[in-house]
Structure formats: structure tokens, C-alpha cells
Amino acid sequence: MATAPRPAMRFDIVTMSEADLAAAQGLSRAVGWPHRLEDWQLALSVGEGLAAYAGDRLVGTVMWWRYPPGLARLGMVIVDPARQKAGIGRTLMHEALAHLDAPTIILNATEAGETLYRQLGFRPVDSIIQHQGASFSAPLVPLNAGERIRPMGRNDAGRLIALDAEAGGAGRPHVFAALIDQAEAVVLDSGGETIGFAFYRRFGRGHVIGPVVARDTAAARALIAHWIGSNAGMFMRVDVPGGSGLSDWLDGLGLVRVSPVVTMLRGAPLPPSGPYTHFAILNQALG
Numbered sequence: 001m002a003t004a005p006r007p008a009m010r011f012d013i014v015t016m017s018e019a020d021l022a023a024a025q026g027l028s029r030a031v032g033w034p035h036r037l038e039d040w041q042l043a044l045s046v047g048e049g050l051a052a053y054a055g056d057r058l059v060g061t062v063m064w065w066r067y068p069p070g071l072a073r074l075g076m077v078i079v080d081p082a083r084q085k086a087g088i089g090r091t092l093m094h095e096a097l098a099h100l101d102a103p104t105i106i107l108n109a110t111e112a113g114e115t116l117y118r119q120l121g122f123r124p125v126d127s128i129i130q131h132q133g134a135s136f137s138a139p140l141v142p143l144n145a146g147e148r149i150r151p152m153g154r155n156d157a158g159r160l161i162a163l164d165a166e167a168g169g170a171g172r173p174h175v176f177a178a179l180i181d182q183a184e185a186v187v188l189d190s191g192g193e194t195i196g197f198a199f200y201r202r203f204g205r206g207h208v209i210g211p212v213v214a215r216d217t218a219a220a221r222a223l224i225a226h227w228i229g230s231n232a233g234m235f236m237r238v239d240v241p242g243g244s245g246l247s248d249w250l251d252g253l254g255l256v257r258v259s260p261v262v263t264m265l266r267g268a269p270l271p272p273s274g275p276y277t278h279f280a281i282l283n284q285a286l287g
Helices: 018-030 037-045 088-099 111-119 157-168 173-182 217-230 247-253
Strands: 012-015 048-054 057-067 071-079 104-109 123-134 147-151 184-190 193-203 206-214 235-241 256-267 277-280
Touching: 012 088, 018 037, 018 048, 018 057, 018 071, 037 048, 037 071, 037 173, 048 088, 057 088, 071 088, 088 111, 104 111, 111 256, 123 247, 147 217, 157 173, 157 193, 157 206, 157 277, 173 193, 184 217, 193 217, 206 217, 217 235, 217 247, 217 277, 235 247, 247 256
Parallel strands: 071 104, 206 235
Antiparallel strands: 012 048, 048 057, 057 071, 104 256, 123 235, 123 256, 147 184, 184 193, 193 206, 206 277, 235 277
């Protein structure tokens, strides 16, 4: 006897709001993501999103963040594991892309989502390597003459936003305003000039180091080493670009690499960055 065709699943798409976040956090936990409710709240406070509901059950999410003048990022694309292959992820992505008119759109793709993103016109341009663990060593990274690492001061915000924009190709002062309110940060000072920075905040299972911006790998190591040395034995995470030159060093400190993702771009390439580089990102969604 022939099997009757499975009826198409019905779901509705709504604008994401604070009221959706508890269910969204449960959805992220169901797919093995470590996000706390507070992590979702931060993401929504600086961005926008959509939620898919089948009846009163949340079955999918997508979010995006606009970084003027011409960049947007997509992330938090999650589909209920029990509702896979029902077109939820594709529908959410089409709806999200319809909201965005940025010439350049970037996302970090898990293996499960990469095929869909390719079909939607995204192409691989880089990778992000997640490192995590508890380091019990205090790495010693020498600084150059005239350099010192100091806590971020009240007057540093503008300079940090400018360095971040130079490294990433777009400004995001609204993200930094929220980040500064929730995180600690140190800056690398050279003769009174800020030439790098690193943030440290609660995230997921422990703490995350990032974003980290510097001019070279040695400076990035010194900034990251500050937070590792100040928090020995604490579970922490660092997400670094594949070409950062930091992965072997982090492995050696006990922050081992896990779960690499592919950075994908749709539209115009990013403009060339200046002398500053992102050696660690804020998180895989916001970049």
C-alpha cells in the first residue's frame, strides 16, 4: 500500500520581541548552543529578528544586525530539531534577506546550514575557529618598549569604536555601547596612543574574550594573555579567524579548538582593512 504524503507543516513568521527570548533560549539549548537568556537579550537589543511558530510552539529563529554604511550580519538561524526539512530555515532566511538592503551580508555557517546559504548566494570567504577550555597557565607575552596594557577608561570608547570599524569595514557604535555596559576591557597603550583592545564578558558556559583588535599577532597574544592570566582555571572561549595565527598558541594554553564554522558573504566584498585586524570576534552571530 502506498504511503500517504505527509501534510505540509503550517507555521507563522512574526517579528521577534523580548517575549520570544525565553523560548528562543530553549531552542538554542536544544541544538547544543550555550547561549544564556542574557546572551539573547544582548543580541536583540542591538539587532532585529524573526520567529517562526507552529501553533504556540517556537520552531525557528533568525536575526540580523546592520552596520552602516553598507554591511549587515545574519545569525542565530535555528530550527527546532523535531521540525527539520519543513522549509522553516529557508523561509526565515528569505524573509530576513527581504528586510536587508545592505550591499554586503555576512554570516558564519555551521555545516548543517552551509548548503542552504550557498543556494541563497553566499560564498565562503574565511573561517572562524572556536577555542574553549580552562587554562591554568599564565602566558608571558613581552610588550614593546613604551607599551602597556591598562583598563579601558571612560574616554576610550570613541577610539575603540574607530579601531573596530577600521578592522571590520563598518562602524557599530550601538553594539559597543551595549558591550561596554556589560563587559570589562583592556587597551594596549603605546606612548599614550591606544593601539589595540580586548573585551572580556560572561557568555554561555563561562566567559568569552572578544572582540580583540590589534595591529599584529604579538599584540593580540598580549591582550588575550592578560585575560587568561587574570582568570586562571576559569572556563573561557575565544573565537578567532582561521588566518589569525593564534590557534596553535591557544591550543597549547589549554583552550582547544572545537566546532569551526565557515564565514560566508553575499554581495560586494568588504573594503580592504587598514593596519588593524580582528584577532577575535565578539561572537559568531555579531562578528
